[in-house]
Amino acid sequence: MIDSYLKKTEDALRKLFDEKRPLYPERLFSAMEYSVFSSGKRVRPYLMLLSADFVDVSSEKILPLAVSLELIHNYSLIHDDLPCMDDDDFRRGKTSCHKAFGEAIALLAGDALLNLAYENLFEAVKTDPDLITAASYLAKCAGAEGMIGGQAMEFSIDAFDETLITELCMKKTGALICAAALCPAFVCADREKFNALGTFASAIGLCFQLKDDLLDENKSEPKSYLGVTGKEHTADMVAKLGKIAFKALEPFENADNLRNLTEFLLNRTK
Ligand code: GRG
Numbered sequence: 001m002i003d004s005y006l007k008k009t010e011d012a013l014r015k016l017f018d019e020k021r022p023l024y025p026e027r028l029f030s031a032m033e034y035s036v037f038s039s040g041k042r043v044r045p046y047l048m049l050l051s052a053d054f055v056d057v058s059s060e061k062i063l064p065l066a067v068s069l070e071l072i073h074n075y076s077l078i079h080d081d082l083p084c085m086d087d088d089d090f091r092r093g094k095t096s097c098h099k100a101f102g103e104a105i106a107l108l109a110g111d112a113l114l115n116l117a118y119e120n121l122f123e124a125v126k127t128d129p130d131l132i133t134a135a136s137y138l139a140k141c142a143g144a145e146g147m148i149g150g151q152a153m154e155f156s157i158d159a160f161d162e163t164l165i166t167e168l169c170m171k172k173t174g175a176l177i178c179a180a181a182l183c184p185a186f187v188c189a190d191r192e193k194f195n196a197l198g199t200f201a202s203a204i205g206l207c208f209q210l211k212d213d214l215l216d217e218n219k220s221e222p223k224s225y226l227g228v229t230g231k232e233h234t235a236d237m238v239a240k241l242g243k244i245a246f247k248a249l250e251p252f253e254n255a256d257n258l259r260n261l262t263e264f265l266l267n268r269t270k
Contacts, residue, residue, distance in 0.1 A: 008059060011047040013037075016120065024112070031101040031109035032116075036074045043208075043265070044180040045070045050257045052184035052241045055193050064124030065134055065183050068117040072142045073176055075113035078106055080151070134183040146175030154223055165228040165238050167205065173212070174205025192251075199248040200258065204265055207241035210234050211268065242266045 013036060020027055044065035052062040081088040081096040082103065089099050097107035121135045140146060150172025157164060181201035185194040213226035213234055221227045226234045245262045249255040 005046055005049040005059065006042055008049065008063060009042050009066055009070065012063050013070065016067060016116070020116070022239055027101065027105055028108055028112060031078075031097055031105050032113055034100060035073070035078050035091075035097045035109060036113070038094060040070075040074065040092060041270075042070060044073055044176055047177065047180040047258075047261060048183055050261060051181045051197060052187075054197070054252070054255055054258055055184050055188040055190055057184045057187045059130070060132075061128065061187065062184050064120055065131065065138060066180075067177065068121045068135075069138060069141050069180060069183075071113045071117035071120070072138075072147075075110040075117070076142075076147060076151075076176075078110040078113070082106060082133035085151075085155075107132075128235065130187055134186040135138055137186055138179045141175040146179075147173075150175065160223060160228050162229050165225050166225070168223075169209040169225050170202065170206050173209035174202065177201060177205035178209055196248045200245050200262075203241045203244040204262060207245065208240050208265060210241070211265065214238065215268070215270065226254065238266065 017029075017033055017036070024032070048062060048066040048069060049059045052059055077091060078097045081091055082084050088096050089127070090096055094100075095107075097109055100106075101109065108202055117141070121138070125131050125135050142148070144152070150168050150170070153164070153168040153171065157168075160168070175224040178198075181197050182194070185197045188194075210225050213224050214231070225237075229237075242262065246259065249258055249262075
């Protein structure tokens, strides 16, 4: 199950890139490919496929959204590493996109990935109008109400308390995790599962960022959850959020894969 969902995502991304290779300027394509195929964990598309399975939506149906979500995630990482943002020289153990290709091409590679994500979404909705609400929700999560809004908070607020830093994390990191878990629930009509996935997604979305803070020893900076609330509190919150996620899934027998993923996220070491 695990391998086949990861392979489906990888194959779909590769197919899309192979189609586009002859159509894009070479250096721009190389920067996009360099970033997307570079040992990312593919957590978001994987979660989306598991969530689809949970609500009895086929992986074939939801795959275009999973691919678009991963493209959006990768664009956000390229832009996040730029000198005007976090100014990081490394990403996933190798030189960040702007260090490898220059700032202008990296900026454009991020823009192009975002545009490709939406092109891919429109193509999917054209052939399968059932996906329209899920596609619209994905756009909302990626935008100023979600991920971009969270990133903007980081650059526009100087002093954070726990409430504000929680909001930032839920938007910046949590929103795309919510998109992953909830998009399939917009396609099916099961209200009970929709509500459960909503609670589950908010909990693991925040948990994902907090765990990231704990894994990154430099994350005691003032604009991180760990920096604002301390290591002990952050670790307690990770445990508490894990419990909330498991409780949301408790009534459902067919949620073992989601439970396993939650376990993986709670115990991950990278
Ligand atoms: C620039 C619009 C814009 C948004 C950037 C997501 C984000 C917003 C910045 C990333 C900052 C960061 C590293 C946050 C920690 C949590 C996180 C999103 C880690 C990266 O996600 P993984 O671990 O990455 O799923 P891989 O490499 O596995 O794909």
